[in-house]
Amino acid sequence: MPESSKLHAAAVAEAGRSHLNRIFTLLGALNGKTSPTDHLEEDVFRIREGYQNFRLEQVESESPDTNFRAVPRPEDVQLVFFARTLQRTQLIGHFLHKGFEVPVHYSLTGAIILERRERQFHVWGEPELRSNVILPFQFAPDAKLLEQFPGDETLYVVDSGGDRPEYTQLRIAAVRRAMGITLDLRRKLYEQWRAREGAEARQVLAVSGMIEDVPNADLTENLLALSHRVYVPWQNSELLEPQLMLPAYRRGLLMRVVNTAGTDPMPKYTWFVRMRTSAKADPEFGLTRCTCIAADDSAATARADAFSARLIDERLPVTFPAEDWDKLIFPLKLCRDYLESLVPTRDTVKSYFART
Numbered sequence: 001m002p003e004s005s006k007l008h009a010a011a012v013a014e015a016g017r018s019h020l021n022r023i024f025t026l027l028g029a030l031n032g033k034t035s036p037t038d039h040l041e042e043d044v045f046r047i048r049e050g051y052q053n054f055r056l057e058q059v060e061s062e063s064p065d066t067n068f069r070a071v072p073r074p075e076d077v078q079l080v081f082f083a084r085t086l087q088r089t090q091l092i093g094h095f096l097h098k099g100f101e102v103p104v105h106y107s108l109t110g111a112i113i114l115e116r117r118e119r120q121f122h123v124w125g126e127p128e129l130r131s132n133v134i135l136p137f138q139f140a141p142d143a144k145l146l147e148q149f150p151g152d153e154t155l156y157v158v159d160s161g162g163d164r165p166e167y168t169q170l171r172i173a174a175v176r177r178a179m180g181i182t183l184d185l186r187r188k189l190y191e192q193w194r195a196r197e198g199a200e201a202r203q204v205l206a207v208s209g210m211i212e213d214v215p216n217a218d219l220t221e222n223l224l225a226l227s228h229r230v231y232v233p234w235q236n237s238e239l240l241e242p243q244l245m246l247p248a249y250r251r252g253l254l255m256r257v258v259n260t261a262g263t264d265p266m267p268k269y270t271w272f273v274r275m276r277t278s279a280k281a282d283p284e285f286g287l288t289r290c291t292c293i294a295a296d297d298s299a300a301t302a303r304a305d306a307f308s309a310r311l312i313d314e315r316l317p318v319t320f321p322a323e324d325w326d327k328l329i330f331p332l333k334l335c336r337d338y339l340e341s342l343v344p345t346r347d348t349v350k351s352y353f354a355r356t
Contacts, residue, residue, distance in 0.1 A: 019131045019155045020106075020344065020352045023092070026133060026157070027104055027353075029145050032095030036353040038346065041089040041105065041175045048233065053261035054212055055235040059254040059269070059297050066305070068273070069249040074306040079224075079314065080117075081124060081193065081205040084335035086110040087182040089134070089175055090346060092353045097139040100165045105134040106353075107158075107178040108343045111185040112335050113193055113205070121334055125192055128185040129342060131155045134174045136162040187218070194220055204307070208332045212257050216266055216293050224307050225291040228327045230272070230284045235260065246287065248277035251308040254301055257291070268293055269300040273308050275315045276326060286326045 027034065089107040096102070110129040114121045133149075137159040140146055149157045158181070162173030186209075193205060198220045210232075211225040231240055234257065243252040252272035259266045268291050276286040290307055294300035314329035322328055344352075 020349065022150055022155065023106055023133045024353065026145065026149055027093045027095070030095045030104070030141060032093045032104060034093045034353040034355075035091065036093070036350040037091045038350050039090075040346065041091060041171060042087060042178075045172050045175050047172070047176055047179060050213060051233045052235065053259055055258050055260050056237065056239045056270075057256040057258060058239060059256050059300065061253070063246065063250065063253045064305070066251070067249050068251060068305075068309045068312045071305075071309050073309055073313070076202045077204060077303075077306040077310055078202055079206050079310050079331075080203040081113055081115050081197065082207075082329075082331035082335055083111065083113045083186070083190070083193075083205060084208040084332050084339070085182050085186050086112075086129075086336070086339040086343070087178055088343070088346060089178045090349050091171065092349065094167075095141070097141065097165070101167045102136060102139045102165075103167060103171050103174065105132075105160075105171075105174040105178075106349060107132040107134050107174070107181070109178055109182045109185055110339050110342070111182070111189045112339050113189060114331060114335055114338070116331060121331065123338065124197075125189065127339065127342070128189050129154060129339070130181060130185065131343075132158045132178065132181060134158045134160045134177055136160045136170055136173065138163070139165065187214075190223075191218075198222065204310070206311075206329070206331070208335070211291055212268055212270075213259070213266070215264060216268070219293050221293055221295075221299075221303070223292060224311075226311075226327075226329070226332070227289045227291070228324050230287055230289065243272040243287065244283035246272055246274045248274045248286065249312055250274055251290075251304060254297075254304050256297075256300075269304065271304050271308075273311050275312065275329075278326075281326070288327045 087109050089105050092106045093104045094101045112127040113124040115124040146157055160173040160177045162170040201222050204222045204224055207225045210227050246252050254271050257268045257270050270291045273288050274286050294303050317330050319325040319328045319333045
């Protein structure tokens with residue numbers, strides 16, 4: 001890591017410790033109690049609204065019988081850039097408002113792009129990173145407390161927007177708000193990348209996550225989205241089931257994802273690649289879903305073949321024992337590791353707010 005990046009990481013880490021102290025003080029001013037948990041709210045509440053608005057359509061009649069481990073590598077497609085987001089929302093405390101409990105959350109949100117040149121990785125641009133204390137403003141005992149909160153350019157007090165005085169629903173609202181912040185940071189960083197690098201069609205940006213709800217006008221054809229989730233409750237989701245039988249190093253049939261709500265169909269192309277296999281693994285082992293945009297079905301088929309060949313190369317080095325290692329490529333693990341090195345661990349957050 002360059003010296004400038006090390007200094008930046010140290011400064012951000014020090015700011016994180018200061019943030020915890022300021023949030024602790026705010027919770028006391030709200031007459032709240034600390035109640036930190038060791039789990040993430042994202043693991044408890046799965047936000048799935050909107051998937052039913054998208055329809056899957058079959059583009060190919062069958063999967064190609066191609067072993068992408070053995071085919072020549074496309075010279076016009078290189079995986080050079082890799083992007084990932086960070087979102088960790090922890091319940092840290094609560095306060096009373098007119099006889100009902102109101103949760104307070106600490107949420108870390110961020111986005112990063114790494115660039116690979118001659119097998120060396122470097123941070124592209126500057127990572128987007130925010131610390132957030134999230135609570136429903138309308139239930140705070142004194143609005144002035146929030147107005148006077150000593151935030152800064154990386155620490156914000158954020159309104160979760162929850163409107164029902166129900167503890168669980170307010171927790172879900174906090175996760176939704178954190179997700180919105182995360183997507184905004186990803187969009188901001190991607191727009192910077194697109195302006196500087198996006199015109200070079202052969203240099204691909206591999207992004208961790210889903211892009212189905214992103215307008216195609218905001219994307220480029222040299223972006224490849226990778227998701228670990230096999231099942232998504234789209235219309236025609238039964239088309240996903242045959243992909244579970246996909247052999248190793250093959251790609252599944254090409255499908256189109258279309259938005260059926262509103263006036264913009266935002267058509268994307270999606271398919272699965274089996275990165276690796278094991279005789280004792282479950283059917284989803286090594287199965288990665290790829291998504292991109294393309295001018296038409298023919299162009300999408302060619303892109304799916306080229307992307308799949310390059311993606312198979314990324315199965316090494318193996319990221320075991322990382323979570324979802326069978327689908328996690330090494331550059332995206334580096335993205336996660338770098339972002340997590342900049343922020344307090346979930347155990348640190350729990351310990352800090354459990355001190356009284």
